[in-house]
Amino acid sequence: MLFNSIEFAIFLPIVFTLYWFVVNKNLKLQNVLLLLASYFFYGWWDWRFLFLILISSFTDYFVGLGLLKESKQKTRRILLLTSLFVNLGMLGFFKYYNFFVGSFSNAFTLLGQHLEISRLNIILPIGISFYTFKTLGYTIDVYKGKIEPTKNLLTYLNFVSFFPELLAGPIDRANNLLPQFDKPRVFDYNNASLGIKLILSGLFKKMVIADSAAVLVNRIYDNPSGYVGLPMVVATVFFAFQIYCDFSGYSEIAIGTGKLLGFNLMNNFNKPYFSASLTEFWKRWHISLTTWFRDFVFLPTAFSISWRTKGERVILLKKDLFIYIAASAITWMLTGLWHGANYTFIIWGGLHGLILVVEHLFRKNKFKSAYKAFNILKTWFNILLTFTIVCFTWIFFRANSLPDAGFIIKNMFSDVKDYSNLSVLSTKFRGLGLMPKDLFILIFFILFMLGMELLDKNGSLDKLLSKRPFFKWSYYYLLLVFILFFGTANAAANFIYFQF
Amino acid sequence: MKRFIKEIVFLGLPLVLWAFFVVLIDPFNYFDISSLISNKLKEVNAFEVNPLLYTVIDLHHNPTENILIGDSRTEALPLDEIEKYSGKEYKKLIIYSAKLNEIFDLIYLANKEKKLKHVVIGINFSLFNEFAYNDRVKNVQDIIGNPLKYIYNKNVAQVCYYLIKAVFTGKGIDSKPDMTKEEFWKYIIETRAYQWYGKYKFSEKLENDLLALDNFAKENNIKLTFIIIPHNKEFHNRLVEFGLSEEENKFKTIMKNLNAEVVDYDYDNAITENKNYFLDPVHYNDEVGHILVNEIWNDKYTIGKKLK
Numbered sequence: 001m002l003f004n005s006i007e008f009a010i011f012l013p014i015v016f017t018l019y020w021f022v023v024n025k026n027l028k029l030q031n032v033l034l035l036l037a038s039y040f041f042y043g044w045w046d047w048r049f050l051f052l053i054l055i056s057s058f059t060d061y062f063v064g065l066g067l068l069k070e071s072k073q074k075t076r077r078i079l080l081l082t083s084l085f086v087n088l089g090m091l092g093f094f095k096y097y098n099f100f101v102g103s104f105s106n107a108f109t110l111l112g113q114h115l116e117i118s119r120l121n122i123i124l125p126i127g128i129s130f131y132t133f134k135t136l137g138y139t140i141d142v143y144k145g146k147i148e149p150t151k152n153l154l155t156y157l158n159f160v161s162f163f164p165e166l167l168a169g170p171i172d173r174a175n176n177l178l179p180q181f182d183k184p185r186v187f188d189y190n191n192a193s194l195g196i197k198l199i200l201s202g203l204f205k206k207m208v209i210a211d212s213a214a215v216l217v218n219r220i221y222d223n224p225s226g227y228v229g230l231p232m233v234v235a236t237v238f239f240a241f242q243i244y245c246d247f248s249g250y251s252e253i254a255i256g257t258g259k260l261l262g263f264n265l266m267n268n269f270n271k272p273y274f275s276a277s278l279t280e281f282w283k284r285w286h287i288s289l290t291t292w293f294r295d296f297v298f299l300p301t302a303f304s305i306s307w308r309t310k311g312e313r314v315i316l317l318k319k320d321l322f323i324y325i326a327a328s329a330i331t332w333m334l335t336g337l338w339h340g341a342n343y344t345f346i347i348w349g350g351l352h353g354l355i356l357v358v359e360h361l362f363r364k365n366k367f368k369s370a371y372k373a374f375n376i377l378k379t380w381f382n383i384l385l386t387f388t389i390v391c392f393t394w395i396f397f398r399a400n401s402l403p404d405a406g407f408i409i410k411n412m413f414s415d416v417k418d419y420s421n422l423s424v425l426s427t428k429f430r431g432l433g434l435m436p437k438d439l440f441i442l443i444f445f446i447l448f449m450l451g452m453e454l455l456d457k458n459g460s461l462d463k464l465l466s467k468r469p470f471f472k473w474s475y476y477y478l479l480l481v482f483i484l485f486f487g488t489a490n491a492a493a494n495f496i497y498f499q500f
Numbered sequence: 501m502k503r504f505i506k507e508i509v510f511l512g513l514p515l516v517l518w519a520f521f522v523v524l525i526d527p528f529n530y531f532d533i534s535s536l537i538s539n540k541l542k543e544v545n546a547f548e549v550n551p552l553l554y555t556v557i558d559l560h561h562n563p564t565e566n567i568l569i570g571d572s573r574t575e576a577l578p579l580d581e582i583e584k585y586s587g588k589e590y591k592k593l594i595i596y597s598a599k600l601n602e603i604f605d606l607i608y609l610a611n612k613e614k615k616l617k618h619v620v621i622g623i624n625f626s627l628f629n630e631f632a633y634n635d636r637v638k639n640v641q642d643i644i645g646n647p648l649k650y651i652y653n654k655n656v657a658q659v660c661y662y663l664i665k666a667v668f669t670g671k672g673i674d675s676k677p678d679m680t681k682e683e684f685w686k687y688i689i690e691t692r693a694y695q696w697y698g699k700y701k702f703s704e705k706l707e708n709d710l711l712a713l714d715n716f717a718k719e720n721n722i723k724l725t726f727i728i729i730p731h732n733k734e735f736h737n738r739l740v741e742f743g744l745s746e747e748e749n750k751f752k753t754i755m756k757n758l759n760a761e762v763v764d765y766d767y768d769n770a771i772t773e774n775k776n777y778f779l780d781p782v783h784y785n786d787e788v789g790h791i792l793v794n795e796i797w798n799d800k801y802t803i804g805k806k807l808k
Binding site: 006020187189192193196219226423424426427428430431432433473476477480484485486 | 501503504507508510511514515629630631632633634635646648652653654657691694695698699701
């Protein structure tokens with residue numbers, strides 16, 4: 001079920017009403033309702049894949065209980081490996097089987113051998129990357145003794161399949177979400193009101209900006225040779241906003257829905273395009289995934305390399321720097337691979353890792369002037385530079401193949417000489433299925449969103465909305481009008497991150 | 501909780517009121533139950549803002565067996581004369597700036613509403629371009645299937661505004677051109693020609709879709725007539741300047757090999773060589789409309805060439 005569908009608009013009020021008016025006095029019944037609602041929500045897409053969620057949930061629930069009872073390190077390790085094997089096995093089969101088979105076969109061809117391995121017609125279960133990481137995170141935290149495993153099966157099943165974040169995150173951590181299922185929930189007006197604001201803002205981002213930008217981006221990236229030059233630049237910038245609005249829009253609806261039901265889910269985005277460096281960008285973009293990789297891949301890898309290397313220098317590099325580079329390389333390759341079974345994603349992850357290493361090397365040489373205006377100007381320059389770098393890396397993320405990405409990079413600035421001729425420029429955009437006014441309306445909405453984000457510095461927008469009813473209602477109605485009248489033109493499209 | 505519920509109602513109330521308002525005004529006659537505003541006034545304003553939506557809703561309520569379909573260049577064919585010569589009822593389905601894929605979509609849609617007998621399509625080489633693409637018919641189909649999409653549609657809101665304005669001030673939509681005829685002529689020759697021919701790629705997909713439609717018509721006993729609409733020679737020369745003569749010949753060869761009847765008016769002839777027959781380089785006037793209809797529906801050709 002999509003958040004931006006009529007079905008969800010009927011489903012959520014029904015769940016809300018039953019939850020707060022029918023089963024509100026019994027926590028267990030509330031949890032049973034949530035579980036049934038979550039399975040119904042997921043099964044609406046394809047009920048057969050509910051079995052995968054159940055396999056993942058039961059495995060980690062029993063592994064967690066086993067870890068609680070078991071003190072022998074060897075047995076504990078076997079239990080952890082069981083969870084890793086089941087979850088990563090499922091993920092590997094459904095998401096990466098064809099990719100690895102293809103790569104293996106290509107490698108043999110390069111060596112002059114022909115290897116025939118048949119590819120399978122596999123459907124990727126929606127949300128598998130998200131719930132497997134969530135449940136894996138739980139088991140690793142239990143294994144490390146960071147959290148107590150839950151003995152309540154209903155609580156655990158709800159933790160894995162909680163419908164607001166089941167399909168595309170946030171990848172919440174057990175220490176945040178799990179205890180919330182065991183606490184009695186009291187309806188809180190402020191929390192619910194904030195939930196409505198987040199749902200409206202998320203729908204605006206998804207239906208008004210992301211889906212409109214998708215029309216232009218898809219046409220150009222699916223046929224790059226037909227749109228050489230400026231259209232490629234515009235499509236790349238629009239893709240930056242498409243993916244941001246698509247994904248952060250989903251996250252906001254998820255967090256807002258959670259708040260309506262009395263839950264506080266993990267924040268996933270914090271105005272990432274106002275980051276002054278790539279390091280800062282990754283503290284603000286897909287926060288739940290970044291922290292997951294930091295805690296469960298980067299830090300253990302760095303620790304493991306540190307433990308295995310001896311001496312002050314490794315391959316001419318200082319030991320600390322070598323550890324950082326090696327751990328970053330592994331983490332960012334895996335981050336790229338998590339996003340999809342394609343070399344474009346691996347290159348995208350690799351590029352981010354590389355730039356982060358460069359930033360790490362120069363981070364100590366930050367110059368700060370005594371003049372405030374200079375520092376502000378410098379910050380804005382860095383924001384623009386970071387945005388440009390992020391846009392460049394999005395080319396690999398969005399391109400259908402590596403040759404396509406190469407073609408776009410080679411040709412995107414090949415027509416700078418035409419920039420002064422408006423007639424020539426407008427013709428380059430022919431065939432997109434959009435009118436020029438549609439592009440300007442889209443730019444207006446992007447600026448509106450960025451303006452709201454600037455206004456929201458340190459939560460000041462929320463304060464303004466709660467203190468001034470006029471602003472609050474104006475803002476709500478404005479969003480509603482935008483969603484209804486500018487968001488309905490495009491048929492409800494899937495969220496991009498569902499494919500991951 | 502009470503406060504929250506009150507606020508949700510307060511948030512939703514204008515949406516409900518708006519829905520009632522749209523049902524009452526019904527600018528495109530979607531619900532076809534309100535006669536508060538005259539159909540004539542609705543047609544003038546709604547057709548100007550979104551002719552496709554207006555036409556498809558009309559087709560949905562009054563499906564027909566015989567249709568005339570194309571872009572603004574097909575609009576000038578006189579319907580009353582066609583009906584007089586043929587003795588049958590026809591309906592015009594016009595999409596401004598129509599693309600060939602949209603014309604095909606609309607034909608299949610019309611056939612779903614009522615089994616078609618005769619389809620007349622206004623076509624030209626300029627439509628046979630991979631970059632001449634849009635996808636508006638699908639959106640209109642979505643609206644037909646979902647009243648909420650009609651109620652909360654920006655074109656519907658726009659026409660509601662024009663209709664209310666017209667009721668109170670007597671003035672509806674203002675569609676006066678902002679250029680003189682000469683200025684517009686020059687604009688079409690320079691800018692429009694560049695837009696149409698400056699970015700051209702022969703479309704195999706459109707060719708396949710065209711052949712599929714041709715077969716579909718043959719299999720379903722639908723008479724298909726293509727009229728290759730005349731352009732003024734001055735505009736045609738621009739096609740030559742852009743080096744597309746060979747592509748145009750390829751287009752006409754494809755048309756020639758269809759099962760359908762194809763009548764060509766876009767070559768050097770008494771119409772295309774006379775500037776007085778045109779409102780602008782790509783839109784012929786009513787006189788030419790009469791000539792075309794007279795020739796095609798009476799099967800007596802003096803200017804038009806049957807491609808076979």
